[in-house]
Amino acid sequence: MEKISITLDVNGKLCELMVAPNDTLLEVLRDDLDLTGSKESCGEGVCGSCTVHIDGKPVRSCLTLALEAEGSKIKTVEGLANGDQLTDLQRSFINHGAVQCGFCTPGMLMSADALLNENPDPDRTEVKKALAGNICRCTGYAKIIEAVVHANHPHEGCPDCVPYRRSERKGEE
């Protein structure tokens, strides 16, 4: 099967690649570009762990052909942080302990990021609706939802919104 030359705009970088027609965007991201943040779990658009942004919208990269993504701006979980500078959302995930095994986290972050871009101050129901297509098999949904709700607006009453700093905690003890 003949490979086709395409240029993909991934995280602001133009990448020239040779892809087969039946390569999904996920396979190209993981295998050819070594962006292994996006995960393959179900492979049929159910679990949401392969979520990436195409032109700012969250889509499932396992059900998108690489060829179909040509000419669009693709953003993966690696493209969220600016170098070592994490986004508020990522920091909030860490502070709230919204990561258990971590497999669903890239997908959760991408879905949540798309929501926050549209609606910077979502309530719980809106977050639940936006993340409905992302499955966490550790079932750690409560913390994930809290992390997204508090991402842009830390709540004073929430103990997790205070950044967790190990050295300070040690000093207290």
Added chain:
Amino acid sequence: MRLPRFEYLRPETLEDTLDLLADHKDDASILAGGTDLLVRMKKGLLSPKVLISLKALKNLSCIQKNGGSISIGATTPLADIIASDLIQADAAALSQACEKVGAVSLQHYRGTIGGNVLQNNRCHHYNQSRFHRSGRQACHKDGGKICYARDEADRCYSTCQSDGATALMALGAKLVLVSKKNERTVDLADFYTNDGMVPFAMESHELLKEIIIPVKGGSSAYRRLAYRSAIDYPIVCAGVLLGVTDNKIDKARIVVGAMGRSPLFLSQASSSLNGKDLTDNKAFKAAAYQAMDSAAPFAVHNVGFTLEYRQAMVEKMVFWALTDAATAAIA
């Protein structure tokens, strides 16, 4: 899961697309959003030699009002339909149905309305991985001669689980199909073959171009029941349209989906509402019961939950949809 091999074509114009379809016919499949097609290909249910992508045909994605009707291009993403004020105002049932397809933030941007209507019939004995299916004899749809959903069935009883089609049929929608030689408009209600193997009365060289919804006033609503709302297809759904004059129903359309090989327009239940008051809950209950009675024989046990439960839930879904539509009409 790897996709099988295929040739990928991305025509730039509608004419080129129709030429390609005419050349390749059964060997080709149309790729719009891919949220249904690629899953079926991954499971080995379908292996077209050629995929014709509609990505370059931007003018197939539009929502317009032309006089007494709304026309929706076939590749319009579900997200656009949900966001459209025009559809919200004149075809609320479609808006509600699209909102309930899959996961809010994921299927909606890739999934298209054309793909939703043309999604092939499903059956939980057939829509499984190659490995799962390899463990037993092939069913009718898989090229065999048996049916796991109904004993001694001589044909395929796969179920049409499209949310969009159920709402559109309630709204009396028409489909515009184009081919290299001609263009035809067909009522959605006449579009089904009632054969689970080949559910749509559509030639392989035809392409769904647009969907036309007549706007005659009135109020519509859609309700569905699924295992997990963000992931699963409906196991029962109902779309209703109530034509209203002077607070009385003058024409009703009740359509029940996910119960048969096509969405079912239930004429007896629908006509029982003629002349009834918008606040007449008793009439709604009676119509819902009638709907359950008429729809129940069409269903087989093939999309999850027990058959009895699904049949009983038809009444609930129709009743809720009717009350939703009546409430919207009064407001």
